[in-house]
Amino acid sequence: MELLFNGSVSKDYACPHENEDWFNINFIEHDMRIALSDGATISYNSKKWAKILVDYFIKTGNFFAADIKKIVNIYYEKGLDFNGMTLMQKRGLSFGSYATFLGVEYNFSDNCIHVLGIGDSIAVLLNKEDFIEAFPYTSSIQFRKNPQMLSTDIRSDFFFIYSKNYSKFCKIWDLNPIKCPMLLCMTDALGEWALKEMENGNSLVWKELLSISNMREFKNFIQTKRDSNMIKIDDTTLISVAF
Numbered sequence: 001m002e003l004l005f006n007g008s009v010s011k012d013y014a015c016p017h018e019n020e021d022w023f024n025i026n027f028i029e030h031d032m033r034i035a036l037s038d039g040a041t042i043s044y045n046s047k048k049w050a051k052i053l054v055d056y057f058i059k060t061g062n063f064f065a066a067d068i069k070k071i072v073n074i075y076y077e078k079g080l081d082f083n084g085m086t087l088m089q090k091r092g093l094s095f096g097s098y099a100t101f102l103g104v105e106y107n108f109s110d111n112c113i114h115v116l117g118i119g120d121s122i123a124v125l126l127n128k129e130d131f132i133e134a135f136p137y138t139s140s141i142q143f144r145k146n147p148q149m150l151s152t153d154i155r156s157d158f159f160f161i162y163s164k165n166y167s168k169f170c171k172i173w174d175l176n177p178i179k180c181p182m183l184l185c186m187t188d189a190l191g192e193w194a195l196k197e198m199e200n201g202n203s204l205v206w207k208e209l210l211s212i213s214n215m216r217e218f219k220n221f222i223q224t225k226r227d228s229n230m231i232k233i234d235d236t237t238l239i240s241v242a243f
Helices: 046-060 065-077 087-095 140-144 154-161 188-199 205-210 215-227
Strands: 002-009 021-028 031-039 098-107 112-118 122-127 130-135 170-174 181-186 236-242
Touching: 002 021, 002 215, 021 046, 021 236, 031 046, 031 181, 031 236, 046 065, 046 098, 065 154, 098 122, 098 181, 112 122, 122 188, 122 205, 130 170, 130 188, 140 188, 181 188, 181 205, 188 205, 188 236, 205 236
Parallel strands: none
Antiparallel strands: 002 236, 021 031, 031 098, 098 112, 112 170, 122 130, 122 181, 181 236
């Protein structure tokens, strides 16, 4: 197992601190966890919420409906200074913070990748450079709709907490029959572009993404796509792994 690349660029190169994507990767002996969350710009303090979601998954592994309330409590317990907040900040807090979430866990014991996907950050399974499957989105047209997100407003999480079909948020990929398994994880701007390129017959799109090995190459790649209006200007994250 090899981490080929991990990196993120903000919508504005001059303001990297405003990047609302958050990710982390943890190798545990022969196992691995990846967590990626895209905070919603329109919501209050979404970067903090994204980080808490990522940290929780990296620490505990796959989380379930019952964990959401625990994670929301962590958000409110982590240094929110209510007395020091402006009226606008308090109002924003009352509406909640929102973020998509993608959690990936590889278990060496069963040689399987377990994916938890909520929203439009996607994981893509490849056999070397050949596409096998994407999750939770499978086509570029799905990015046109507003994505589902986890929120610090627990009422907005009912779609997940009380889902009668929790499995729709999960995917298990068995790597045993795959000769050269590769994994890509990416936030929505890059995911939409990649799936659209594949749908339009670009068979080299996955090779192009796998070839990125450092931040300079990633920034140049994103800037080129932005300049040609092929990819929307947004915080953009890519993680690639070979098994």
